[in-house]
Amino acid sequence: MVFCVKCGIELPEHANFCLNCGVRTAKGAEANVPIPYREMFSDVQTQVEKAFLTASEELRNAFNKARKDVTEAVNR
Numbered sequence: 049m050v051f052c053v054k055c056g057i058e059l060p061e062h063a064n065f066c067l068n069c070g071v072r073t074a075k076g077a078e079a080n081v082p083i084p085y086r087e088m089f090s091d092v093q094t095q096v097e098k099a100f101l102t103a104s105e106e107l108r109n110a111f112n113k114a115r116k117d118v119t120e121a122v123n124r
Contacts (some may be wrong), residue, residue, distance in 0.1 A: 063076070
């Protein structure tokens with residue numbers, strides 16, 4: 049039996065790529081089958097989402113600090 053190293057789905061012995069997620073199998077690598085576009089950029093969406101979440105947290109923290117500083121300055 050052959051399983052995908054990324055998603056774990058069972059694959060046919062002759063598969064060069066995972067039928068589920070598109071990752072090249074060891075057989076595909078041995079045969080030097082070209083990597084499809086999808087595999088090269090499979091993690092881009094996840095990385096962009098993480099970057100936006102981090103940026104939104106930083107912005108929220110900065111605005112909260114600014115609000116606190118302005119409130120304290122006004123109440124003096």
